[in-house]
Amino acid sequence: MKTFLLFAALATAALAASPAPSPDLAALQAKPLYQFNESEVGTYLSHLQLTEPELRARIIHLARKNLKQPYELYLLGEAPFETYDPQPLYSLTKSDCLVFTEHTYAMALSRDWSGFMRLLQRIRYREGRIGVVTRNHFTETDWNPSNRWLVRDITTEIGGDKMRRFDQKIDRSKFLLGRYKLTTPIPVELHRETYVPYADVDLAKAHLTDGDCIEIVRGIVKPGMPDNEIFGGSAWIGHVGLAARGPAGELHLIHSIAPEVREETIEQFIARETAHNAEKDAAGKPRLLGFKFLRLEADPLAKLRQLDGLDAPRVTLPSGAVLP
Structure with a gap:
């Protein structure tokens, strides 16, 4: 149990922390997104926010940069916070249809790794409350209403x-x-x-x-x-x-x-x-x-602040703790 709690604490820190110093941008521009590590994603998102002000253009840029990303179904779960579904909270190397769509939206709306991880969980879970019960399992009745800000x-x-x-x-x-x-x-x-x-x-x-x-x-x-x-x-x-x-x-x-x-x-x-x-x-x-x-939506983050307040995106762990 102590090991699990330590793992959860480390994962919480990873959600909130920015990645390590940036790698070379020219190298990142030359390789597909699904070959990036976490630090490289953070660097590239910061660069993209500065060079491409239009949200729609960023979405399509990132989507096309992920062409040929390998497909795998049922990739994500709630590890290490829950064990019902031991899959991780995100995947950079593979995707299924929903993982691809959610990751692309979250990346395009973010300027660093921390922002991406927070927005991804806000998109994946009702009101950003991480847990298998609160995950948006049903597209029609869960995902669409929960992401009405998007x-x-x-x-x-x-x-x-x-x-x-x-x-x-x-x-x-x-x-x-x-x-x-x-x-x-x-x-x-x-x-x-x-x-x-x-x-x-x-x-x-x-x-x-x-x-x-x-x-x-x-x-x-x-x-x-x-x-x-x-x-x-x-x-x-x-x-x-x-x-x-x-x-x-x-x-x-x-x-x-x-x-x-x-x-x-x-x-x-x-x-x-x-x-x-x-x-x-x-x-x-x-x-x-x-x-x-x-x-x-024209300005999804403004819509999200209407729901979550100024600290949007609001993300809550299964323990009830809100990410600072």
Whole structure:
């Protein structure tokens, strides 16, 4: 127990401390972000804040600097503060779709290592309270509302009469018991969500720009039903990435998907995702239904200060201690 407490104390210090003196910037500019160590990340973020004043440009710069980062699912947990999920609080070398998106946003909003770590935990956890129970497990009902200071849902504005709705039953207690053997008395939540069918993605092209968030809705479709009709209301957000504009202004998606982070046009993504729809439907497997679109706020940190106060981002450890 003493060893664990010491480890936790050291990790707390790491969250709050700035990295060691900087390495050579020219060397950092020449190598991919996923090969950086913690000190190099801090140095590069400080440099980027000085040289690129636009938040959206910083987001896309960092996202593209992480192209080809290896993919691995279920990377992060709460170690060393909790042991239910022994994975660490961050990952620089690998990502899954959510880890990539969260890390990119947190880095783009930060000017040093300490700021990045704080913002990352504020994005990952409800009200920045570190813990497996307070982690934003469900994108629709946890991540999106918790990060309303960062992004705003514009799916309804874009979709108009093409928009589709689906209902969900969110049972957090069942999820936490099944995955982490945790008994938690959390009421079941009934939730209604919206998405734009992938066939109508052109509706979004004039609205989205660099740094906006694209969420991919997947579900199970019964063979013989019209395209995009959901069997049994079974649909969910199953993937996430960042919107970017290509050289000719076309809409791109930058996202982490096996085997590595890639950038592709939205049409390329749809073609790949829908290439085997008939086989997926026959096997009862989920497939692409459509998209949700979230607009990056103009000044997320100002929005966050409205929620957390002047000491934003507010991050709380499982012990209840607030990081100074």
